[in-house]
Amino acid sequence: MANQVTATRRPAQSGRDTSARNVKLAVLPPAERISLRAPAGAVEALSRALGLALPVRPCTSATAEGRTALWLGPDEWLVLDEKGGDLLAACAGVEALHSAVGISHRNVAIAVTGPGAETTISAGCPRDLALEAFSVGACARTVLGKIEIVLLRTGEEAFRVECWRSFSDYAFTFLDDAARDAAS
Amino acid sequence: MPQSYRLQGKGRLTPAKGLRFSFDGKHYSGLQGDTLASALLANGVHLVGRSFKYHRPRGFLSAGAEEPNALVTVQRDAARKTPNVRATVQELYDGLDAHSQNRWPSLSFDVGAVNDLAGSMFSAGFYYKTFMWPKSAWKNVYEPKIRAAAGLGVSPDQPDPDHYSARFAHCEVLVIGGGAAGIAAARAAAESGLRVILADEQAELGGALRFESGASIDGMDGWSWAQEAARSLAGMPNVRVLTRTTAFGYYAQNFVGLVERVSDHLASPGGALPRERLWQVRAKRVVLATGAIERHLVFAENDRPGIMLASAARAYLNHNGVAVGRNVGIYTAGDSGYAAAIDLKKAGAGVAAIVDLRDNPTGALVDEARSLGIEINHGRAVVRTAGKLRVSSMTIRPKNGGAERTIAVDALLMSAGWTPSVHLFSQSRGRLAFDAESRRFLPSDYAQDCVAVGACNGTETLEATVAEASKAGEQAAKAAGGKTAKAVAPKVDASESWAGGMVGSGPGAGPDDTVKAFVDFQNDVTAKDIRLAVREGMRSIEHVKRFTTNGMATDQGKTSNMHGLAIAADALGKEIPQVGLTTFRPPYTPVTFGAIIGHARGPLFDPTRRTAIHPWAEANGAVFEDVGQWKRAWYFPRQGEDMHAAVNRECETVRKAAGLFDASTLGKIEVVGPDAAKFMELMYTNPWEKLEAGRCRYGIMLREDGFIYDDGVVGRLAADRFHVTTTTGGAARVMNMMEDYLQTEFPHLNVWLTSISEQWAVIAVQGPKSREIIEPLVEGIDMSDGAMPHMSVREGKICGVPTRLFRMSFTGDRGFEVNVPADYGQAVWEALWAEGRKHGACAYGTEAMHVLRAEKGYIIVGQDTDGTVTPSDAGLDWAIGKKKTDFVGIRGLTRPDLVAKGRKQLVGLKTKDPNVVLEEGAQIVADPRQPVPMTMIGHVTSSYWSQNCGRSIALALVAGGQGRMGETLYVPMPDRTIEVEVTGMVFFDEAGGRLHG
Secondary structure: OOOOOOOOOOOOOOOOEEEEOOEEEEEOOOOEEEEEEOOHHHHHHHHHHHOOOOOOOOOOEEEEOOEEEEEEEOOEEEEEEOOOOOHHHHHHOOOOOOEEEEOOOOEEEEEEEOOOHHHHHHOOOOOOOOOOOOOOOOEEEEEEOOEEEEEEEEEOOEEEEEEEHHHHHHHHHHHHHHHHHHHO | OOOOOEOOOOOOOOOOOEEEEEEOOEEEEEEOOOEHHHHHHHOOOOOOEEOOOOOOEEOOOOOOOOOOOOEEEEEOOOOOEEEEEEOOOOEOOOOEEEEOOOOOEOOOOEHHHHHHHOHHHHOOOHHHHHOOOOHHHHHHHHHHHHHHHOOOOOOOOOOOOOOEEEEEEEEEEEEEOOEHHHHHHHHHHHOOOOOEEEEOOOOOOEHHHHOOOOOEEOOEEHHHHHHHHHHHHHOOOOEEEEOOEEEEEEEHHHEEEEEEEOOOOOOOOOOOOOOEEEEEEEEEEEEEOOOEEEOOOEOEOOOOOOEEEHHHHHHHHHOOOEOOOOEEEEEEOOOHHHHHHHHHHHHOOEEEEEEEOOOOOOOHHHHHHHHOOOOEEEOEEEEEEEOOOOOOEEEEEEOOOOOOEEEEOOEEEEEOEEEEOOHHHHHOOOEEEEEOOOOEEEEEEOOOOEEEOHHHHOOOEHHHHHHHHHHHHHHHHHHOOOOOOOOOOOOEEEOOEOOOEOOOEOOOOOOOOOOOEEEEOOOOEEHHHHHHHHHOOOOOHHHHHHHHOOOOOOOOOOOOHHHHHHHHHHHHOOOHHHHOOOOOOOOOOOOOHHHHHOOOOHHHOOOOEOOOOHHHHHHOOOEEEEEOOEEEEEEOOOOOOOHHHHHHHHHHHHHHOOEEEEOOOOEEEEEEOOOHHHHHHHHEOOOOOOOOOOEEEEEEEEOOOOOEEEEEEEEEEEOOEEEEEEOOOOHHHHHHHHHHHHHHOOOOOOOEEEEOOOOEEEEEEEOOOHHHHHHHHEEOOOOOOOOOOOOEEEEEEEOOEEEEEEEOOOOOOOEEEEEEEHHHHHHHHHHHHHHHHHOOOEEOOHHHHHHHHHHOOOOOOOOOOOOOOOOOOOOOHHHOOOOOOOOOOOOHHHOHHHHOOOOEEEEEEEEOOOOOOOOOOOEEEOOOOOOOOOOOOEEEEEEEEEOOOOEEEEEEEEEOHHHOOOOEEEEEOOOOEEEEEEEOOOOOOOOOHHHHO
């Protein structure tokens, strides 16, 4: 006999954005996410179920229909759906060995765009982010300052920074500080 | 006499670009492009500092980063006071305000100079020998006084208002040093199109070409060639030229730290620019073109203001257009002194005489000096100088003894030769070899993918330098994967040589001379001090260094190390390589804390983690406590309540009605896979295979050694899925340990771990009314006792959103933990709060949570355990699966000392006086009358006032505690001894009926 109360969603850092010369930062709207773990033998079945080919080359991603799979390890993917598709349901019917865990609320995403995007992220990320070394679609679990992030290059001058919810304030504040230097 | 030492038509600065500045409150003018040093010299100011120990007047020794003497404080405003700035590298800006250091009451009259008269007292090792007794005086008298008297500048006393930034950068070729060698290497490497970074510490590229008047490249004078090259390099998209940037540290795998001084040279830096920027560069190949540093000569009183390196005087003359004197003496061991004399003479400055240690100097420079009519005294040495605040004369004599002659001078230039700057090469772990002929250490065996070129590699002419550097740049690019066309080396038309010189003490400063012949200017170390160290038994150069402090000042012995080594070797009767060389350590020059910290200050010092429910707690008056990086609601005081009143009320309310508690920070791990139960069996002491889906169990995790590592409630969601909770502090390390075992010990298991700590917000609703509060909001879950007993978990909906609803308790009362996706955390909390208020519930914080669990004897890992407590010690034997044959720590538990009698065990303590609350950490003894130091048999781990029990309660680790029930023990405190009784750990509802309703 449930009451008619329906909980409203309050995403972390919702709507926060900033722009400096050359760089724009924006907290992205919520997305559906799963952490997908599976051995090589299950990749094909899971790819079919998700409607995209799970990437098997290190640090690459695959995108189809608003859905992106990021290779994070030999048996690990972060799968995003920006159109609200139910990723857990998509995997639920797969018989092949795998683990799918819902983490939609665990992560917050920040878009870093503009000619200074690469420099901004380089303030706290030790990876080589030159286009030749980290091309469009490349992804990595790495660090930003003192926190762990997952970094995805969405365009020549565009990145998606994913971090855990409680680190999102730090991530945004760090990028904001770095963006100022990238603009100076 | 404004800038009366500035020569018309000399130097490269523009006379129209005048700047004003002040030194010790006196106003001067200088030119754009000056350093503070060159501007002061243009005004005839040589006296700029007092030495560290003897407070001797000092002037500029150098024109660069190696400067040991001219340390000043530069002050922009009350908060921006930078001490120990080298005036030789500080660029002049309009309004620059500089102050001398280490003098009182003034620079020209310094009381501390009495130390100089008492110099024999202050010999090497003086501090070690003198300030030994009484011991207490070291801390209270000697150290503070010595620190105050033997001073560098004063640290700023306000927070640094500037900001600093950081960049990671990657390149195929990093070239360090922007002199002729570095430019040639960078140009050759850049041909490949690969990424090249060229870093140089000066404002403009050029290096030694700044002062070398005799260099000509590609038909241009050396300096113009360098500027032309700098422009073309900066225009290449694959090249980054970083000026004002010092490579200070060379770390593993070609990781090099650079610090860029972004705005210290600007009159008004403005808010946008960082003061400094730290570059952490990873390079495929490194080219070291770090040049060489000229050495002074070691002779009596070689430290008076006006006595400086020959190359420094040339830099001031040829670049800044400043003559360092009008009647300049030159004392040299090689050709470099001649070049300085010739430049000065040609510029119209008076040259008093050249004193050359060599018996029969020959060559083009000698001939030219002679033809210019400069007096040359060969085979002679300067043995003494005079002049109080500035050198006024030099006394010379034949180097093997003979008649002395005094020559009036107003400046004295020295050159003992050049020391290759092998600091970064050495930091890279490359091995140096001593070249006996040139008496210098040169790069020998490389440890990393780098190459040294030019003067730092011992290459002596400009032709050879640019040829070598061009080739190195080209090869570095090729090795880094570039397909480069053959680089064309710049064509050198005229060149100077760096060869020759001597190391060690000069005539008149030998073992039999009791004179102050300075080796290390900044630390006031003389040749005599080094010989004393050897006489006192120091054999290793590392010991000589520490005993004398030679090379230990902020300049790290850039000018002094080779002389110190040679003098020590001579005193030991050994060759230089047998005595060795001290280690080069980063940083090459001092680096500010700001540059190292970069962005990590204020809110970015460390991440502050807040839960989804934090805004509600903040709005409702919570006082927060820091738990690791988390902010957790500590207690919720109402108006007029102090902490105790609030906590007492919260504890009472939870047991009478109910309470809401934000438990979101708990670590949570989802363990999924067909072997999930097998994995749980191995990681926890408890049995899991038979736990039904929908039920929970309290689990204990051990380390391999058998001690408790973490604990938490685990719910089985399905045959192949567990929802594991960990302590807040253990979240990351438990996940790491599990993953570690899974990958290394149990890789055969089909199971995966995912951190879900932040996926779920957790709202604990605890107390007799908890079910009534939750039930109206829940869909699809039967919460009756029959359907959902204590220690069960259900999935369903609450407030229309998914929930994992646990029935579990950390209070001993009926309780639930509502897990909802984090973004819904606050909304669901608010709905539960609205329901809770109908039943008289309160919000409670971590303090009440601690008290409530202690009333029930529930332990907190890390508070009641300390890494030496076994499950048995904690009274948790029941949590070990008796039939299990394996789990992490099972063998550790059978170690003889872990099953021995008399181990410290967790027990309850009740004070005889119920109103006395013990102090956590207090020691426990059996007999308070025994003599001090007493035998301590345990300590208090948790202690609180319990409003629900109407008395104080405590948990303690006590030797053989479980066998001491009812015994009286004692807790000695500074003011009294507290009597306690050993009890069980459960203080409230011992039968445990409240858990079930």
